Amino acid sequence: MNLDKMRQNNKEISWDAIVIGSGIGGLVTATQLASKGAQVLVLERYMIPGGSSGAFHRNGYTFDVGASMIFGFGEKGYTNLLTRALSAIGEKCETIPDPVQLAYHLPGGAEVSVSRNYDQFISSLTSLFPHEEKGIKAFYKVCWEVFNCLDSMPLLSIEDPAYLAKVFFKAPLSCLGLARWLPFNVGEVARRHIKDQQLLRFIDIECFCWSVMPADKTPMINAGMVFSDRHAGGINYPKGGVGVISEKLVKGLEKNGGKVLYKSRVVKIILEGNKAIGVKLANGEQIYARTIISNATRWDTFGGEDVKEPLIEQSKTPSAELKWRNRYQTSPSFLSIHLGVKKDCIPNDSHCHHLILEEWDQMEKEQGVAFISIPTLLDQSLAPKDHHIIHAFTPSSIIEWKSLTPSEYVAKKELDCERLLSKIEKVFPNLKPSITHKEIGTPKSHRRFLGRHKGSYGPIPAMRLPGLLPMPFNSTAIKGLFLVGDSCFPGQGLNAVAFSGFACAHKIGAELGINPWSLPE
Numbered sequence: 001m002n003l004d005k006m007r008q009n010n011k012e013i014s015w016d017a018i019v020i021g022s023g024i025g026g027l028v029t030a031t032q033l034a035s036k037g038a039q040v041l042v043l044e045r046y047m048i049p050g051g052s053s054g055a056f057h058r059n060g061y062t063f064d065v066g067a068s069m070i071f072g073f074g075e076k077g078y079t080n081l082l083t084r085a086l087s088a089i090g091e092k093c094e095t096i097p098d099p100v101q102l103a104y105h106l107p108g109g110a111e112v113s114v115s116r117n118y119d120q121f122i123s124s125l126t127s128l129f130p131h132e133e134k135g136i137k138a139f140y141k142v143c144w145e146v147f148n149c150l151d152s153m154p155l156l157s158i159e160d161p162a163y164l165a166k167v168f169f170k171a172p173l174s175c176l177g178l179a180r181w182l183p184f185n186v187g188e189v190a191r192r193h194i195k196d197q198q199l200l201r202f203i204d205i206e207c208f209c210w211s212v213m214p215a216d217k218t219p220m221i222n223a224g225m226v227f228s229d230r231h232a233g234g235i236n237y238p239k240g241g242v243g244v245i246s247e248k249l250v251k252g253l254e255k256n257g258g259k260v261l262y263k264s265r266v267v268k269i270i271l272e273g274n275k276a277i278g279v280k281l282a283n284g285e286q287i288y289a290r291t292i293i294s295n296a297t298r299w300d301t302f303g304g305e306d307v308k309e310p311l312i313e314q315s316k317t318p319s320a321e322l323k324w325r326n327r328y329q330t331s332p333s334f335l336s337i338h339l340g341v342k343k344d345c346i347p348n349d350s351h352c353h354h355l356i357l358e359e360w361d362q363m364e365k366e367q368g369v370a371f372i373s374i375p376t377l378l379d380q381s382l383a384p385k386d387h388h389i390i391h392a393f394t395p396s397s398i399i400e401w402k403s404l405t406p407s408e409y410v411a412k413k414e415l416d417c418e419r420l421l422s423k424i425e426k427v428f429p430n431l432k433p434s435i436t437h438k439e440i441g442t443p444k445s446h447r448r449f450l451g452r453h454k455g456s457y458g459p460i461p462a463m464r465l466p467g468l469l470p471m472p473f474n475s476t477a478i479k480g481l482f483l484v485g486d487s488c489f490p491g492q493g494l495n496a497v498a499f500s501g502f503a504c505a506h507k508i509g510a511e512l513g514i515n516p517w518s519l520p521e
Protein backbone atom coordinates (compact mmCIF):
# COMPACT_ATOMS: atom_id res chain seq x y z
CA MET A 1 0.00 0.00 0.00
CA ASN A 2 1.47 3.42 -0.82
CA LEU A 3 1.74 6.19 1.78
CA ASP A 4 -1.25 8.25 0.49
CA LYS A 5 -3.49 5.19 0.68
CA MET A 6 -2.28 4.42 4.20
CA ARG A 7 -2.96 8.02 5.25
CA GLN A 8 -6.54 7.91 3.80
CA ASN A 9 -7.22 4.71 5.71
CA ASN A 10 -6.19 6.17 9.03
CA LYS A 11 -7.34 9.76 9.47
CA GLU A 12 -6.16 10.17 13.08
CA ILE A 13 -2.56 9.60 12.17
CA SER A 14 -1.28 12.62 10.33
CA TRP A 15 2.43 11.79 10.42
CA ASP A 16 4.36 8.87 9.00
CA ALA A 17 7.16 9.54 11.44
CA ILE A 18 7.79 11.60 14.55
CA VAL A 19 11.45 12.23 15.37
CA ILE A 20 12.18 13.13 19.00
CA GLY A 21 15.14 15.52 18.91
CA SER A 22 16.85 17.51 16.18
CA GLY A 23 20.47 16.36 16.64
CA ILE A 24 22.27 15.47 13.41
CA GLY A 25 21.13 11.83 13.85
CA GLY A 26 17.48 12.91 14.12
CA LEU A 27 17.66 15.44 11.29
CA VAL A 28 19.35 13.03 8.86
CA THR A 29 16.64 10.43 9.57
CA ALA A 30 13.94 13.09 9.11
CA THR A 31 15.34 14.50 5.85
CA GLN A 32 16.01 11.06 4.37
CA LEU A 33 12.43 9.98 5.07
CA ALA A 34 10.96 13.27 3.84
CA SER A 35 12.97 13.08 0.62
CA LYS A 36 11.26 9.72 -0.06
CA GLY A 37 7.80 11.25 0.40
CA ALA A 38 7.11 10.52 4.08
CA GLN A 39 5.37 13.14 6.25
CA VAL A 40 7.81 13.85 9.08
CA LEU A 41 7.47 15.88 12.28
CA VAL A 42 10.55 16.67 14.41
CA LEU A 43 9.96 17.63 18.05
CA GLU A 44 12.85 19.51 19.69
CA ARG A 45 12.87 20.43 23.37
CA TYR A 46 15.26 23.40 22.87
CA MET A 47 14.87 26.63 20.84
CA ILE A 48 17.33 25.77 18.08
CA PRO A 49 18.17 22.66 16.06
CA GLY A 50 21.40 20.66 16.15
CA GLY A 51 21.80 19.40 19.73
CA SER A 52 25.54 18.89 20.29
CA SER A 53 26.15 20.33 16.82
CA GLY A 54 24.22 23.52 17.38
CA ALA A 55 25.58 27.05 17.69
CA PHE A 56 24.85 30.06 19.86
CA HIS A 57 25.48 33.77 19.33
CA ARG A 58 26.87 36.23 21.92
CA ASN A 59 28.27 39.77 21.49
CA GLY A 60 29.17 39.25 17.83
CA TYR A 61 30.63 35.73 18.34
CA THR A 62 29.15 32.54 16.86
CA PHE A 63 30.13 29.66 19.15
CA ASP A 64 29.84 25.94 18.32
CA VAL A 65 28.05 24.10 21.14
CA GLY A 66 30.18 20.94 20.85
CA ALA A 67 31.22 19.40 17.59
CA SER A 68 33.92 21.35 15.79
CA MET A 69 36.19 18.88 13.99
CA ILE A 70 33.97 17.83 11.13
CA PHE A 71 34.36 14.63 9.09
CA GLY A 72 31.99 13.67 6.26
CA PHE A 73 32.19 16.70 3.99
CA GLY A 74 34.33 15.04 1.31
CA GLU A 75 33.39 15.23 -2.36
CA LYS A 76 34.01 11.62 -3.41
CA GLY A 77 33.13 8.06 -2.40
CA TYR A 78 30.34 7.02 -0.01
CA THR A 79 31.66 8.09 3.41
CA ASN A 80 30.92 11.79 2.78
CA LEU A 81 27.65 11.39 4.64
CA LEU A 82 27.07 15.05 5.55
CA THR A 83 27.55 16.12 1.92
CA ARG A 84 25.14 13.35 0.88
CA ALA A 85 22.52 14.09 3.55
CA LEU A 86 22.36 17.74 2.49
CA SER A 87 22.37 17.02 -1.22
CA ALA A 88 19.39 14.61 -0.83
CA ILE A 89 17.24 17.62 0.10
CA GLY A 90 18.82 20.06 -2.33
CA GLU A 91 21.17 21.77 0.16
CA LYS A 92 24.94 22.23 0.40
CA CYS A 93 27.32 23.70 2.98
CA GLU A 94 30.23 25.78 1.81
CA THR A 95 33.24 24.41 3.70
CA ILE A 96 36.80 25.50 4.46
CA PRO A 97 39.47 22.75 4.30
CA ASP A 98 41.52 22.41 7.49
CA PRO A 99 45.17 21.71 6.56
CA VAL A 100 45.89 19.99 9.90
CA GLN A 101 43.39 17.78 11.74
CA LEU A 102 45.03 18.14 15.12
CA ALA A 103 48.22 19.28 16.86
CA TYR A 104 49.16 16.98 19.76
CA HIS A 105 51.13 18.48 22.68
CA LEU A 106 52.21 15.38 24.60
CA PRO A 107 54.14 14.49 27.76
CA GLY A 108 57.86 15.27 27.68
CA GLY A 109 57.34 18.02 25.11
CA ALA A 110 56.57 15.66 22.19
CA GLU A 111 54.69 17.43 19.40
CA VAL A 112 52.89 15.71 16.52
CA SER A 113 50.71 17.44 13.93
CA VAL A 114 48.32 15.36 11.87
CA SER A 115 48.55 16.91 8.43
CA ARG A 116 45.75 16.48 5.88
CA ASN A 117 48.51 15.12 3.66
CA TYR A 118 48.94 11.44 4.64
CA ASP A 119 52.61 11.12 3.61
CA GLN A 120 53.48 14.24 5.58
CA PHE A 121 51.78 12.82 8.70
CA ILE A 122 53.55 9.45 8.34
CA SER A 123 56.94 11.08 7.90
CA SER A 124 56.47 13.34 10.93
CA LEU A 125 55.50 10.32 13.06
CA THR A 126 58.36 8.17 11.76
CA SER A 127 60.82 10.99 12.49
CA LEU A 128 59.86 10.54 16.17
CA PHE A 129 59.91 6.71 16.01
CA PRO A 130 62.37 5.84 13.17
CA HIS A 131 62.77 2.24 14.45
CA GLU A 132 59.01 1.70 14.01
CA GLU A 133 58.67 2.98 10.43
CA LYS A 134 57.50 -0.42 9.16
CA GLY A 135 55.00 -0.87 12.01
CA ILE A 136 53.56 2.64 11.63
CA LYS A 137 53.01 2.12 7.91
CA ALA A 138 51.52 -1.35 8.43
CA PHE A 139 49.08 -0.18 11.13
CA TYR A 140 47.75 2.82 9.21
CA LYS A 141 47.57 0.63 6.08
CA VAL A 142 45.02 -1.60 7.86
CA CYS A 143 43.04 1.58 8.65
CA TRP A 144 43.01 2.42 4.93
CA GLU A 145 41.78 -1.11 4.14
CA VAL A 146 38.79 -0.60 6.43
CA PHE A 147 38.13 2.88 5.07
CA ASN A 148 38.35 1.75 1.43
CA CYS A 149 35.72 -0.95 2.14
CA LEU A 150 33.38 1.65 3.65
CA ASP A 151 34.03 4.19 0.93
CA SER A 152 33.26 1.78 -1.92
CA MET A 153 29.68 0.89 -0.96
CA PRO A 154 26.44 2.82 -0.37
CA LEU A 155 26.02 3.00 3.42
CA LEU A 156 22.50 2.03 4.51
CA SER A 157 20.88 -0.28 7.06
CA ILE A 158 22.65 -3.57 7.69
CA GLU A 159 19.41 -4.62 9.39
CA ASP A 160 17.66 -4.78 6.00
CA PRO A 161 18.27 -8.15 4.29
CA ALA A 162 17.39 -6.71 0.84
CA TYR A 163 20.10 -4.04 1.22
CA LEU A 164 22.63 -6.60 2.45
CA ALA A 165 21.97 -8.81 -0.58
CA LYS A 166 22.25 -5.90 -3.03
CA VAL A 167 25.38 -4.41 -1.46
CA PHE A 168 27.03 -7.82 -1.27
CA PHE A 169 26.33 -8.26 -4.99
CA LYS A 170 27.77 -4.78 -5.73
CA ALA A 171 30.86 -4.91 -3.47
CA PRO A 172 31.41 -8.45 -2.11
CA LEU A 173 35.03 -7.91 -1.07
CA SER A 174 34.21 -4.71 0.82
CA CYS A 175 31.39 -6.49 2.71
CA LEU A 176 33.69 -9.33 3.66
CA GLY A 177 36.41 -6.85 4.64
CA LEU A 178 34.02 -5.02 6.99
CA ALA A 179 32.59 -8.25 8.41
CA ARG A 180 36.18 -9.27 9.20
CA TRP A 181 36.99 -6.09 11.16
CA LEU A 182 33.63 -5.69 12.96
CA PRO A 183 34.69 -7.69 16.07
CA PHE A 184 38.12 -6.02 16.48
CA ASN A 185 39.35 -3.12 18.58
CA VAL A 186 42.28 -0.90 17.65
CA GLY A 187 44.62 -2.06 20.47
CA GLU A 188 44.98 -5.62 19.26
CA VAL A 189 45.59 -4.51 15.66
CA ALA A 190 48.14 -1.88 16.72
CA ARG A 191 50.08 -4.41 18.85
CA ARG A 192 50.36 -6.77 15.87
CA HIS A 193 52.46 -4.16 14.07
CA ILE A 194 53.95 -1.90 16.75
CA LYS A 195 56.13 -2.83 19.73
CA ASP A 196 57.35 0.54 21.07
CA GLN A 197 55.33 1.34 24.23
CA GLN A 198 55.50 5.11 23.67
CA LEU A 199 54.13 4.72 20.16
CA LEU A 200 51.34 2.46 21.46
CA ARG A 201 50.50 5.24 23.92
CA PHE A 202 50.32 7.64 20.99
CA ILE A 203 47.81 5.27 19.30
CA ASP A 204 45.85 5.37 22.59
CA ILE A 205 45.57 9.15 22.51
CA GLU A 206 44.82 9.05 18.75
CA CYS A 207 41.75 7.00 19.74
CA PHE A 208 40.91 8.80 22.96
CA CYS A 209 40.59 12.21 21.34
CA TRP A 210 37.40 11.20 19.52
CA SER A 211 36.20 8.00 21.23
CA VAL A 212 37.12 8.98 24.84
CA MET A 213 38.50 5.43 25.17
CA PRO A 214 41.99 3.97 24.81
CA ALA A 215 42.81 1.81 21.77
CA ASP A 216 41.81 -1.45 23.50
CA LYS A 217 38.20 -0.30 23.73
CA THR A 218 37.93 1.62 20.44
CA PRO A 219 36.31 -0.28 17.54
CA MET A 220 38.61 -0.84 14.57
CA ILE A 221 35.91 0.09 12.01
CA ASN A 222 35.57 3.55 13.56
CA ALA A 223 39.34 4.02 13.68
CA GLY A 224 39.60 3.02 10.02
CA MET A 225 37.09 5.73 9.28
CA VAL A 226 38.67 8.49 11.38
CA PHE A 227 42.37 7.76 10.74
CA SER A 228 41.88 7.64 6.95
CA ASP A 229 39.04 10.04 6.17
CA ARG A 230 41.03 12.91 7.73
CA HIS A 231 43.43 12.44 4.79
CA ALA A 232 40.82 11.45 2.16
CA GLY A 233 37.72 13.68 2.42
CA GLY A 234 39.62 15.70 5.02
CA ILE A 235 38.45 17.81 7.93
CA ASN A 236 36.32 20.65 6.58
CA TYR A 237 34.77 23.45 8.60
CA PRO A 238 31.33 24.68 7.50
CA LYS A 239 31.38 28.38 6.66
CA GLY A 240 29.33 30.31 9.22
CA GLY A 241 29.85 27.69 11.96
CA VAL A 242 28.81 24.11 12.68
CA GLY A 243 25.23 25.24 13.43
CA VAL A 244 24.77 25.90 9.70
CA ILE A 245 24.63 22.12 9.05
CA SER A 246 21.48 21.62 11.10
CA GLU A 247 19.95 24.90 9.90
CA LYS A 248 20.32 23.67 6.31
CA LEU A 249 18.95 20.24 7.16
CA VAL A 250 15.90 21.92 8.72
CA LYS A 251 15.48 24.12 5.62
CA GLY A 252 15.63 21.07 3.35
CA LEU A 253 13.23 19.15 5.58
CA GLU A 254 10.68 21.96 5.39
CA LYS A 255 11.09 22.19 1.59
CA ASN A 256 10.19 18.49 1.51
CA GLY A 257 6.98 18.93 3.51
CA GLY A 258 8.42 18.17 6.98
CA LYS A 259 8.11 20.31 10.07
CA VAL A 260 10.16 21.07 13.21
CA LEU A 261 8.47 22.25 16.41
CA TYR A 262 10.84 23.83 18.95
CA LYS A 263 10.28 24.07 22.73
CA SER A 264 8.41 20.78 22.36
CA ARG A 265 9.75 18.38 24.98
CA VAL A 266 8.49 14.83 24.63
CA VAL A 267 7.84 13.31 28.06
CA LYS A 268 6.40 9.91 27.05
CA ILE A 269 6.26 7.59 24.09
CA ILE A 270 2.69 6.29 23.93
CA LEU A 271 2.40 2.52 23.56
CA GLU A 272 -0.51 0.34 22.49
CA GLY A 273 0.45 -3.15 23.61
CA ASN A 274 4.02 -3.51 22.38
CA LYS A 275 3.69 -0.89 19.64
CA ALA A 276 4.72 2.77 19.75
CA ILE A 277 1.86 4.86 18.37
CA GLY A 278 2.58 8.41 19.46
CA VAL A 279 4.16 10.82 21.91
CA LYS A 280 3.04 13.00 24.79
CA LEU A 281 4.53 16.48 25.15
CA ALA A 282 5.32 18.33 28.39
CA ASN A 283 2.25 20.54 27.76
CA GLY A 284 0.01 17.45 27.74
CA GLU A 285 -0.57 17.38 23.96
CA GLN A 286 -0.54 13.95 22.31
CA ILE A 287 0.55 13.42 18.72
CA TYR A 288 0.24 10.14 16.85
CA ALA A 289 2.35 8.66 14.07
CA ARG A 290 3.02 5.42 12.27
CA THR A 291 6.66 5.38 13.45
CA ILE A 292 8.45 6.98 16.38
CA ILE A 293 12.19 7.68 16.27
CA SER A 294 14.07 8.73 19.38
CA ASN A 295 17.23 10.81 18.96
CA ALA A 296 17.43 11.10 22.76
CA THR A 297 20.09 8.89 24.36
CA ARG A 298 19.29 5.22 25.16
CA TRP A 299 19.19 6.07 28.87
CA ASP A 300 16.78 8.98 28.34
CA THR A 301 14.62 6.73 26.14
CA PHE A 302 14.65 3.44 28.06
CA GLY A 303 15.98 4.39 31.51
CA GLY A 304 18.77 2.84 33.56
CA GLU A 305 21.52 4.46 35.66
CA ASP A 306 18.75 5.96 37.83
CA VAL A 307 17.00 7.98 35.10
CA LYS A 308 13.78 8.92 36.86
CA GLU A 309 11.38 9.39 33.97
CA PRO A 310 12.48 7.76 30.73
CA LEU A 311 10.35 8.15 27.61
CA ILE A 312 9.31 4.49 27.82
CA GLU A 313 7.54 3.43 31.00
CA GLN A 314 9.99 1.44 33.18
CA SER A 315 7.72 -1.61 33.33
CA LYS A 316 7.90 -1.90 29.51
CA THR A 317 11.72 -1.94 29.26
CA PRO A 318 12.67 -4.64 26.73
CA SER A 319 15.13 -7.26 28.04
CA ALA A 320 17.61 -6.42 25.24
CA GLU A 321 17.97 -2.98 26.80
CA LEU A 322 18.85 -4.47 30.19
CA LYS A 323 21.63 -6.45 28.53
CA TRP A 324 22.87 -3.31 26.77
CA ARG A 325 23.08 -1.46 30.10
CA ASN A 326 25.43 -4.10 31.46
CA ARG A 327 27.73 -3.80 28.47
CA TYR A 328 27.86 -0.03 28.02
CA GLN A 329 28.18 2.89 30.43
CA THR A 330 27.99 6.67 30.09
CA SER A 331 31.19 8.39 29.01
CA PRO A 332 32.11 11.50 30.99
CA SER A 333 30.70 14.85 29.97
CA PHE A 334 32.83 17.96 29.49
CA LEU A 335 33.82 21.14 31.25
CA SER A 336 33.83 23.59 28.35
CA ILE A 337 34.77 27.22 28.00
CA HIS A 338 33.80 29.45 25.12
CA LEU A 339 36.11 32.44 24.88
CA GLY A 340 36.33 35.57 22.80
CA VAL A 341 39.98 36.74 22.75
CA LYS A 342 42.04 39.57 21.21
CA LYS A 343 43.60 38.37 18.00
CA ASP A 344 47.22 39.00 19.01
CA CYS A 345 47.40 36.10 21.48
CA ILE A 346 47.03 33.54 18.63
CA PRO A 347 49.82 33.54 16.03
CA ASN A 348 48.38 33.60 12.50
CA ASP A 349 50.03 30.32 11.49
CA SER A 350 48.52 28.33 14.41
CA HIS A 351 46.54 25.16 13.78
CA CYS A 352 42.80 25.12 14.47
CA HIS A 353 42.63 22.05 16.78
CA HIS A 354 44.99 21.19 19.66
CA LEU A 355 45.19 18.52 22.31
CA ILE A 356 47.23 18.87 25.49
CA LEU A 357 48.18 15.91 27.68
CA GLU A 358 50.79 16.57 30.39
CA GLU A 359 51.24 13.05 31.86
CA TRP A 360 50.31 9.76 30.18
CA ASP A 361 48.56 8.45 33.31
CA GLN A 362 46.22 11.47 33.17
CA MET A 363 44.60 10.42 29.88
CA GLU A 364 41.49 8.80 31.32
CA LYS A 365 41.40 10.90 34.52
CA GLU A 366 38.94 13.68 35.39
CA GLN A 367 39.94 16.80 33.39
CA GLY A 368 43.09 15.02 32.24
CA VAL A 369 43.11 15.97 28.53
CA ALA A 370 42.52 19.48 27.20
CA PHE A 371 41.01 19.99 23.74
CA ILE A 372 41.21 23.36 21.99
CA SER A 373 39.43 24.53 18.90
CA ILE A 374 39.97 27.96 17.27
CA PRO A 375 37.55 28.00 14.33
CA THR A 376 38.18 31.68 13.53
CA LEU A 377 41.57 30.62 12.12
CA LEU A 378 39.48 29.11 9.30
CA ASP A 379 36.44 31.40 9.28
CA GLN A 380 37.03 34.95 10.60
CA SER A 381 33.31 35.78 10.17
CA LEU A 382 32.57 34.00 13.48
CA ALA A 383 34.07 36.79 15.63
CA PRO A 384 34.22 40.59 15.62
CA LYS A 385 37.18 42.19 13.80
CA ASP A 386 40.59 41.52 15.41
CA HIS A 387 39.22 38.79 17.68
CA HIS A 388 39.29 34.99 17.79
CA ILE A 389 37.08 32.34 19.29
CA ILE A 390 38.58 29.67 21.52
CA HIS A 391 36.43 26.69 22.46
CA ALA A 392 38.30 24.59 25.02
CA PHE A 393 36.97 21.50 26.74
CA THR A 394 38.12 18.73 29.02
CA PRO A 395 36.35 15.48 30.04
CA SER A 396 34.52 15.84 33.35
CA SER A 397 31.96 13.63 35.10
CA ILE A 398 28.71 14.97 36.47
CA ILE A 399 29.44 13.26 39.77
CA GLU A 400 32.19 15.85 40.40
CA TRP A 401 29.56 18.59 40.19
CA LYS A 402 26.92 17.01 42.41
CA SER A 403 26.06 17.88 46.00
CA LEU A 404 27.59 21.37 45.78
CA THR A 405 25.88 24.45 47.21
CA PRO A 406 25.20 27.18 44.60
CA SER A 407 28.24 29.17 45.77
CA GLU A 408 30.48 26.07 45.80
CA TYR A 409 29.30 25.29 42.26
CA VAL A 410 30.19 28.81 41.01
CA ALA A 411 33.56 28.68 42.80
CA LYS A 412 34.39 25.26 41.29
CA LYS A 413 33.50 26.53 37.82
CA GLU A 414 35.93 29.46 38.17
CA LEU A 415 38.69 27.35 39.72
CA ASP A 416 38.51 24.55 37.12
CA CYS A 417 38.26 27.11 34.31
CA GLU A 418 41.43 28.84 35.61
CA ARG A 419 43.25 25.48 35.65
CA LEU A 420 42.18 24.78 32.04
CA LEU A 421 43.26 28.27 30.96
CA SER A 422 46.68 27.77 32.58
CA LYS A 423 47.10 24.54 30.57
CA ILE A 424 46.17 26.35 27.34
CA GLU A 425 48.68 29.09 28.15
CA LYS A 426 51.44 26.50 27.70
CA VAL A 427 50.56 26.58 23.99
CA PHE A 428 49.23 30.14 23.76
CA PRO A 429 51.06 32.26 26.39
CA ASN A 430 49.39 35.47 27.61
CA LEU A 431 45.94 34.17 26.87
CA LYS A 432 44.30 35.26 30.12
CA PRO A 433 44.79 39.05 29.69
CA SER A 434 43.44 38.80 26.12
CA ILE A 435 40.03 37.39 27.08
CA THR A 436 37.12 39.65 26.14
CA HIS A 437 34.27 37.15 26.57
CA LYS A 438 33.98 33.98 28.68
CA GLU A 439 31.26 31.35 29.21
CA ILE A 440 31.79 28.25 31.31
CA GLY A 441 29.69 25.13 30.75
CA THR A 442 29.74 22.14 33.11
CA PRO A 443 28.34 18.60 32.78
CA LYS A 444 25.19 20.05 34.36
CA SER A 445 24.91 22.64 31.55
CA HIS A 446 25.28 19.85 28.97
CA ARG A 447 22.54 17.85 30.67
CA ARG A 448 20.26 20.86 30.88
CA PHE A 449 20.71 22.29 27.39
CA LEU A 450 21.21 19.10 25.37
CA GLY A 451 18.84 16.86 27.35
CA ARG A 452 21.57 14.20 27.51
CA HIS A 453 21.66 11.86 30.52
CA LYS A 454 24.51 13.02 32.83
CA GLY A 455 25.50 15.42 30.01
CA SER A 456 27.38 12.41 28.62
CA TYR A 457 29.29 12.39 25.31
CA GLY A 458 27.65 8.99 24.67
CA PRO A 459 27.97 5.29 25.53
CA ILE A 460 31.37 3.64 26.03
CA PRO A 461 32.03 -0.05 26.72
CA ALA A 462 31.80 -0.99 30.40
CA MET A 463 34.18 -3.88 29.65
CA ARG A 464 36.36 -5.05 26.77
CA LEU A 465 33.86 -5.81 23.97
CA PRO A 466 34.41 -7.30 20.51
CA GLY A 467 34.59 -4.10 18.44
CA LEU A 468 31.30 -2.85 17.05
CA LEU A 469 29.57 -6.26 17.15
CA PRO A 470 27.48 -5.69 20.33
CA MET A 471 26.40 -2.14 19.36
CA PRO A 472 22.65 -2.12 18.64
CA PHE A 473 21.26 -0.93 15.29
CA ASN A 474 18.18 1.26 14.98
CA SER A 475 15.29 -1.16 15.59
CA THR A 476 14.15 -1.82 19.13
CA ALA A 477 12.10 -4.64 20.67
CA ILE A 478 9.11 -2.25 20.65
CA LYS A 479 7.32 -2.29 17.32
CA GLY A 480 7.31 1.02 15.50
CA LEU A 481 10.02 2.48 17.79
CA PHE A 482 13.50 3.21 16.44
CA LEU A 483 16.56 4.85 17.96
CA VAL A 484 19.05 7.06 16.17
CA GLY A 485 22.20 8.94 17.23
CA ASP A 486 25.27 8.00 19.22
CA SER A 487 23.49 5.34 21.31
CA CYS A 488 23.32 3.28 18.09
CA PHE A 489 25.83 1.58 15.79
CA PRO A 490 28.52 2.93 15.13
CA GLY A 491 28.55 5.43 18.07
CA GLN A 492 29.87 8.98 18.57
CA GLY A 493 30.81 11.42 15.83
CA LEU A 494 28.79 13.57 13.44
CA ASN A 495 29.60 11.33 10.50
CA ALA A 496 28.78 8.29 12.64
CA VAL A 497 25.38 9.64 13.73
CA ALA A 498 24.73 10.74 10.14
CA PHE A 499 25.32 7.08 9.17
CA SER A 500 22.92 6.04 11.91
CA GLY A 501 20.36 8.48 10.41
CA PHE A 502 20.76 7.02 6.90
CA ALA A 503 20.46 3.49 8.30
CA CYS A 504 17.43 4.34 10.45
CA ALA A 505 15.54 6.03 7.58
CA HIS A 506 16.41 3.12 5.28
CA LYS A 507 15.13 0.52 7.76
CA ILE A 508 11.88 2.47 8.28
CA GLY A 509 11.63 3.10 4.53
CA ALA A 510 11.84 -0.67 3.95
CA GLU A 511 8.94 -1.20 6.37
CA LEU A 512 6.86 1.61 4.84
CA GLY A 513 7.73 0.39 1.32
CA ILE A 514 9.10 3.75 0.16
CA ASN A 515 12.74 2.91 -0.55
CA PRO A 516 13.87 3.09 -4.18
CA TRP A 517 14.72 -0.34 -5.59
CA SER A 518 18.25 0.46 -6.64
CA LEU A 519 21.10 1.47 -4.36
CA PRO A 520 22.23 5.14 -4.43
CA GLU A 521 25.06 6.08 -6.81
Ligand SMILES: NC(=O)c1ccc[n+]([C@@H]2O[C@H](COP(=O)([O-])OP(=O)(O)OC[C@H]3O[C@@H](n4cnc5c(N)ncnc54)[C@H](O)[C@@H]3O)[C@@H](O)[C@H]2O)c1
Nearest residue numbers: 021023024025045051052066067068266451485486492493
Ligand atom coordinates in the same frame (compact mmCIF):
# COMPACT_ATOMS: atom_id res chain seq x y z
N1 LIG B 1 33.21 16.71 17.20
C1 LIG B 1 33.04 17.23 18.39
O1 LIG B 1 33.79 18.05 18.79
C2 LIG B 1 31.81 16.80 19.20
C3 LIG B 1 31.56 17.33 20.47
C4 LIG B 1 30.37 16.96 21.14
C5 LIG B 1 29.48 16.10 20.50
N2 LIG B 1 29.76 15.62 19.27
C6 LIG B 1 28.89 14.69 18.56
O2 LIG B 1 27.56 15.09 18.43
C7 LIG B 1 26.78 13.91 18.21
C8 LIG B 1 25.43 13.90 18.88
O3 LIG B 1 24.46 13.64 17.91
P1 LIG B 1 23.09 12.94 18.18
O4 LIG B 1 22.31 13.01 16.92
O5 LIG B 1 23.27 11.62 18.79
O6 LIG B 1 22.33 13.75 19.32
P2 LIG B 1 22.34 15.17 20.04
O7 LIG B 1 22.50 14.90 21.48
O8 LIG B 1 23.25 16.13 19.39
O9 LIG B 1 20.86 15.68 19.76
C9 LIG B 1 19.74 15.20 20.43
C10 LIG B 1 18.66 16.27 20.36
O10 LIG B 1 17.48 15.73 20.95
C11 LIG B 1 16.88 16.72 21.75
N3 LIG B 1 16.07 16.01 22.76
C12 LIG B 1 16.53 15.16 23.73
N4 LIG B 1 15.49 14.70 24.47
C13 LIG B 1 14.35 15.24 23.95
C14 LIG B 1 12.96 15.14 24.30
N5 LIG B 1 12.55 14.39 25.31
N6 LIG B 1 12.05 15.83 23.55
C15 LIG B 1 12.48 16.60 22.50
N7 LIG B 1 13.78 16.75 22.16
C16 LIG B 1 14.70 16.08 22.86
C17 LIG B 1 18.04 17.52 22.32
O11 LIG B 1 17.66 18.82 22.72
C18 LIG B 1 19.00 17.55 21.11
O12 LIG B 1 18.75 18.64 20.27
C19 LIG B 1 27.58 12.82 18.79
O13 LIG B 1 27.93 11.95 17.81
C20 LIG B 1 28.83 13.44 19.33
O14 LIG B 1 29.93 12.66 19.03
C21 LIG B 1 30.90 15.95 18.63
Ligand SMILES: CC(C)=CCC/C(C)=C/C=C/C(C)=C/C=C/C(C)=C/C=C/C=C(C)/C=C/C=C(C)/C=C/C=C(\C)CCC=C(C)C
Nearest residue numbers: 175178179210222225353354371372373490492493496499
Ligand atom coordinates in the same frame (compact mmCIF):
# COMPACT_ATOMS: atom_id res chain seq x y z
C1 LIG C 1 27.08 -9.22 4.08
C2 LIG C 1 28.23 -9.40 4.95
C3 LIG C 1 29.04 -10.62 4.78
C4 LIG C 1 28.66 -8.52 5.88
C5 LIG C 1 28.12 -7.24 6.21
C6 LIG C 1 29.11 -6.38 6.84
C7 LIG C 1 28.81 -4.96 6.59
C8 LIG C 1 28.17 -4.55 5.33
C9 LIG C 1 29.18 -4.10 7.55
C10 LIG C 1 28.97 -2.67 7.43
C11 LIG C 1 29.44 -1.83 8.34
C12 LIG C 1 29.25 -0.42 8.23
C13 LIG C 1 28.47 0.15 7.10
C14 LIG C 1 29.85 0.38 9.18
C15 LIG C 1 29.79 1.84 9.15
C16 LIG C 1 30.59 2.53 9.98
C17 LIG C 1 30.69 3.99 9.98
C18 LIG C 1 29.98 4.83 9.00
C19 LIG C 1 31.49 4.53 10.94
C20 LIG C 1 31.71 5.96 11.13
C21 LIG C 1 32.48 6.34 12.11
C22 LIG C 1 32.81 7.74 12.33
C23 LIG C 1 33.40 8.17 13.45
C24 LIG C 1 33.68 7.22 14.53
C25 LIG C 1 33.76 9.57 13.61
C26 LIG C 1 34.10 10.10 14.77
C27 LIG C 1 34.57 11.45 14.94
C28 LIG C 1 34.54 12.06 16.14
C29 LIG C 1 33.87 11.48 17.30
C30 LIG C 1 35.18 13.32 16.30
C31 LIG C 1 35.31 13.88 17.51
C32 LIG C 1 36.14 14.97 17.68
C33 LIG C 1 36.36 15.57 18.85
C34 LIG C 1 35.74 15.23 20.14
C35 LIG C 1 37.16 16.72 18.78
C36 LIG C 1 38.48 16.73 19.45
C37 LIG C 1 38.74 18.13 19.34
C38 LIG C 1 39.79 18.88 19.60
C39 LIG C 1 41.14 18.44 19.84
C40 LIG C 1 39.54 20.31 19.65
